[in-house]
Amino acid sequence: MNTPVYQAKAELFKTLGHPARIRVLELLAERDRAVSELVGQVGVEPAHLSQQLAVLRRANLVAARKEGATVIYSLASSRLAELLTVSRDILTEIIIGQSALLHDLRATA
Numbered sequence: 001m002n003t004p005v006y007q008a009k010a011e012l013f014k015t016l017g018h019p020a021r022i023r024v025l026e027l028l029a030e031r032d033r034a035v036s037e038l039v040g041q042v043g044v045e046p047a048h049l050s051q052q053l054a055v056l057r058r059a060n061l062v063a064a065r066k067e068g069a070t071v072i073y074s075l076a077s078s079r080l081a082e083l084l085t086v087s088r089d090i091l092t093e094i095i096i097g098q099s100a101l102l103h104d105l106r107a108t109a
Helices: 005-015 019-030 035-042 046-058 079-108
Strands: 062-067 070-075
Touching: 019 035, 019 046, 019 062, 019 070, 019 079, 035 046, 035 070, 046 062
Parallel strands: none
Antiparallel strands: 062 070
16 A cells, blocks of 8 residues: 555654754755764764664665765755755744744733
8 A cells, every 4th residue: 555645744754853864964955975074063973873864864865875984975855955945944934923923912011
């Protein structure tokens, strides 16, 4: 039996539901990176980063290639970078709306 699209979308968003994974994807949206670079910029222990990269690989969101002894990661789809940009835009709109509501609340207090 086929998985309904809404369920597949929920699984995608569940995979994205970890701050370290989002940070990895943001960094990879800029350019491909070695694991050693990611460790310093994601701010988690190497073992934890390895686990998060494995989750992203299993979901086919990132690709890994070896260059000598170095593993280089990249986004599996450039559309992920678009998704991150859209999510930032949505958050901005939400915050602006909350800011306007706060302004109105203060004005009527």
